[in-house]
Amino acid sequence: MSGKRKNFDSENDDLKKMKTNGHWSNGLLSAMEDPELIVQSNSKLVVIQDKFPKAEFHYLIIPREDIHSLKAVDKSHLELLKYMHNIGERLTQEPRHQSRTFKMGYHAEASMTRLHLHVISDDMNSPCLKTKKHWNSFTTHFLLDSKEVCENLEKYGKIKLLSSEYCKKMMDTPLKCHKCDYIPKTMPDLKKHIMKHLK
């Protein structure tokens, strides 16, 4: 019984590994080829729905160019990043997003390979948003604003990255509602509270 269960699990793992090119951190590379996730695509980039959305609307804008992360971005990518920003802006203005507010930004330290721009509605209402890390990664300065990233690249020829210490500090920020001064005791408490801000 338990032996059979183990076999089943390892077969599942093998399937997952094939899809993720050997490691979970490559998951975006297969996600950007998944027709069920693709929202739009062209020769420069692919827009997908985040597989585990942290809000009611959560998209990823992923360049086709193999840029590993923000650390690999230099001035030669300025036009591409501006273009990604513009595509994001256009996306937020589509009819189904009417009366929604969005944030657009890059995680200072991303887990998944291939540069990706988060476009996320500010409701933060999603069953996939479960942990303090999830919360703080979108509600603190851990999320580097797309417009600011573009401006820094344009003005200084490089992006202001955050030290790993500062990233850790952002992740350890005590929970706080992003729309008012409410201080929740726990994540379930916070998730209940944010319902009050839904329209």
Add this chain to the structure above:
DNA sequence: GTTCTAGAAC
């Protein structure tokens, strides 16, 4: 990135 779960917190 997620899942799972031990043990901390309540």
Add this chain to the structure above:
DNA sequence: GTTCTAGAAC
């Protein structure tokens, strides 16, 4: 006893 967080995953 139950809820919740946080660290391992070979």
